[in-house]
Amino acid sequence: MEEFSLSVAAFYFMAGLTLLGAGGVVFTENIVYSALSLMVSFFGVAGLYIFLNADFVAGVQVLVYVGGVLVLTLFAVMLTHQIAEIEVSNKSVGRVPALLICGGLFLVIAKALRGAEFFTTPGGQVSESSTYGIGNLLLREYILPFELASVVLLAVLVGAVVLSRKEVIAPDGTPVPERETIPLTEGQRVMSSPRAALAGAAAKQKVSDV
Amino acid sequence: MSLWAIGAVKSLLVLVFVLQLSAFLLWIERKGSALIQNRIGANRANIFGVVPFNLGFLNTLVADPIKMFTKEDFIPAGCDRFLHALAPFMALFPALITFAAIPFGDSIVLGGETVELRVVDLDVGLLYILAMVSMGVYGAVIAGWASNNRWALLGSIRGSAQMISYELAMGLALVSVVLSYGTLDMQDMVHAQGRTVLGFLPAWGVFFQPVAFIIIFVAGMAESKRVPFDIPEAESELIAGYFTEYSGGKQASFMLADFAEVVVVAGLVTTLFFGGWQFPWLAADGFHLPLMGTIEVSALVVTLLQLMAFSLKVLFFCWLQILVRWTVPRFRYDQLMDLGWKGMLPIALANVVFTAALILARGEGS
Numbered sequence: 001m002e003e004f005s006l007s008v009a010a011f012y013f014m015a016g017l018t019l020l021g022a023g024g025v026v027f028t029e030n031i032v033y034s035a036l037s038l039m040v041s042f043f044g045v046a047g048l049y050i051f052l053n054a055d056f057v058a059g060v061q062v063l064v065y066v067g068g069v070l071v072l073t074l075f076a077v078m079l080t081h082q083i084a085e086i087e088v089s090n091k092s093v094g095r096v097p098a099l100l101i102c103g104g105l106f107l108v109i110a111k112a113l114r115g116a117e118f119f120t121t122p123g124g125q126v127s128e129s130s131t132y133g134i135g136n137l138l139l140r141e142y143i144l145p146f147e148l149a150s151v152v153l154l155a156v157l158v159g160a161v162v163l164s165r166k167e168v169i170a171p172d173g174t175p176v177p178e179r180e181t182i183p184l185t186e187g188q189r190v191m192s193s194p195r196a197a198l199a200g201a202a203a204k205q206k207v208s209d210v
Numbered sequence: 211m212s213l214w215a216i217g218a219v220k221s222l223l224v225l226v227f228v229l230q231l232s233a234f235l236l237w238i239e240r241k242g243s244a245l246i247q248n249r250i251g252a253n254r255a256n257i258f259g260v261v262p263f264n265l266g267f268l269n270t271l272v273a274d275p276i277k278m279f280t281k282e283d284f285i286p287a288g289c290d291r292f293l294h295a296l297a298p299f300m301a302l303f304p305a306l307i308t309f310a311a312i313p314f315g316d317s318i319v320l321g322g323e324t325v326e327l328r329v330v331d332l333d334v335g336l337l338y339i340l341a342m343v344s345m346g347v348y349g350a351v352i353a354g355w356a357s358n359n360r361w362a363l364l365g366s367i368r369g370s371a372q373m374i375s376y377e378l379a380m381g382l383a384l385v386s387v388v389l390s391y392g393t394l395d396m397q398d399m400v401h402a403q404g405r406t407v408l409g410f411l412p413a414w415g416v417f418f419q420p421v422a423f424i425i426i427f428v429a430g431m432a433e434s435k436r437v438p439f440d441i442p443e444a445e446s447e448l449i450a451g452y453f454t455e456y457s458g459g460k461q462a463s464f465m466l467a468d469f470a471e472v473v474v475v476a477g478l479v480t481t482l483f484f485g486g487w488q489f490p491w492l493a494a495d496g497f498h499l500p501l502m503g504t505i506e507v508s509a510l511v512v513t514l515l516q517l518m519a520f521s522l523k524v525l526f527f528c529w530l531q532i533l534v535r536w537t538v539p540r541f542r543y544d545q546l547m548d549l550g551w552k553g554m555l556p557i558a559l560a561n562v563v564f565t566a567a568l569i570l571a572r573g574e575g576s
Contacts, residue, residue: 032293032355039348056394059337067344067377074351075370078363131334131394 018044232469281458293356298463301349305470308342311335335396357455365451369442375550380429382558383422386565400486415483430475438538476527487520
């Protein structure tokens with residue numbers, strides 16, 4: 001049995017936070033609460049990274065997942081019309097098959113983890129800062145996967161731009177306007193140049209008075 | 211245990227510094243805006259009519275917070291009560307803890323122990339600050355969503371779009387800063403700014419990265435959601451934006467968070483570009499004045515001068531932000547997006563490439 005110390009307590013706190021958040025994501029009905037539970041889980045993972053002396057990874061975890069991905073998720077949730085009332089759980093499959101699939105996945109991951117070989121540093125020596133190591137590895141040894149990942153991201157970026165573009169190009173290459181221009185009604189004419197329009201109206205009224 | 215005590219004292223010191231400065235900024239803003247707009251400003255402050263002079267300062271620091279926090283806390287019927295209560299904390303918390311990574315003085319020796327004058331000795335200080343700044347958007351998003359009010363929701367959507375856009379430019383500008391310093395550690399950055407170039411000029415970051423300074427300062431002001439970047443709370447369009455449905459202490463928390471972000475931006479800019487706690491020409495043993503030789507100063511005086519230099523620089527940048535806030539009108543939404551995406555982002559990217567090329571050309575890369 002491991003000796004109970006502050007660091008062990010910190011580990012269990014972080015692990016508990018992660019699991020609690022993950023449970024919240026799955027079990028809350030409200031999608032905004034799910035997103036916020038995911039944030040708790042992300043923070044738990046960031047805490048575990050700090051616990052493992054990987055402060056660079058922890059910072060990136062918070063920056064990318066909490067400050068980026070999750071904010072975009074919330075943004076999408078808010079832009080979606082009345083998403084709070086939508087039933088997000090898929091009830092058609094049922095809980096038993098879901099449990100079977102999740103349990104199977106858990107077994108596979110657990111088996112893979114048990115068979116995996118973990119790198120350990122001899123004598124419990126950990127480097128002071130992981131930033132230099134990560135930078136050197138990414139830009140020297142793993143430069144090809146690193147650049148490939150950025151190409152994938154670029155493809156995603158281009159795809160998003162194509163999807164969200166308003167104008168549609170016809171097969172023969174001519175741009176098709178999305179909607180016809182609406183003719184200006186009287187009210188809009190007044191709003192576009194109120195002074196001239198009102199002055200004209202006043203002039204007309206004067207003429208009719210006479 | 212003394213480690214814990216020192217840590218606690220430092221945390222408390224910085225927290226009080228940020229909170230006090232935030233409250234003080236409210237008064238500076240009232241008086242400053244009056245100065246800019248040729249008014250007198252907050253001048254109805256007197257204790258029972260017996261004090262012959264104006265106490266506007268006390269009024270803002272004491273009477274206003276008491277008034278705010280004793281007001282009725284109104285919670286609208288259709289709102290999400292839990293998130294409505296959570297949002298002010300989510301706004302205030304990142305703003306208050308960001309300052310933890312900013313050093314406010316050199317390390318001092320106290321009772322045989324070396325004490326670093328910052329709350330946490332982070333190797334990845336800049337990354338931490340960027341992460342905390344990126345969390346600032348949650349307060350606005352959750353407040354707007356929980357309020358169940360269309361103006362509030364519009365405000366929070368605008369806020370999140372704005373903050374995501376400007377974070378990108380800010381992050382890229384920080385990359386060029388990191389490239390030129392070669393570290394993420396804020397204290398190392400300040401140390402690097404302690405030398406002089408050409409014999410007389412303090413080696414402040416602004417002389418090496420002027421473009422990054424402008425981008426980070428502007429993006430930081432956008433993150434603090436104040437005029438000219440206040441479209442999330444544009445009061446002429448959205449009542450009060452994302453905190454329309456807030457009153458009393460919760461609304462005061464949002465205001466305080468905004469001012470705390472002003473302080474954080476000032477601290478960040480000071481540390482990255484204006485030498486942090488470095489007093490010009492002051493080293494650990496005294497002044498090294500160009501052409502005038504060395505004047506020796508005791509260690510205590512050096513520390514005090516450093517603290518003073520840091521505080522004055524932070525105050526200056528707070529004042530600069532207030533000056534901008536009362537000088538420039540609000541951006542329209544498309545102008546704001548144009549500035550962020552078509553203006554600052556390409557310039558920041560070009561700055562990164564330029565900096566990297568320069569470092570490579572000088573052979574410092576490897």
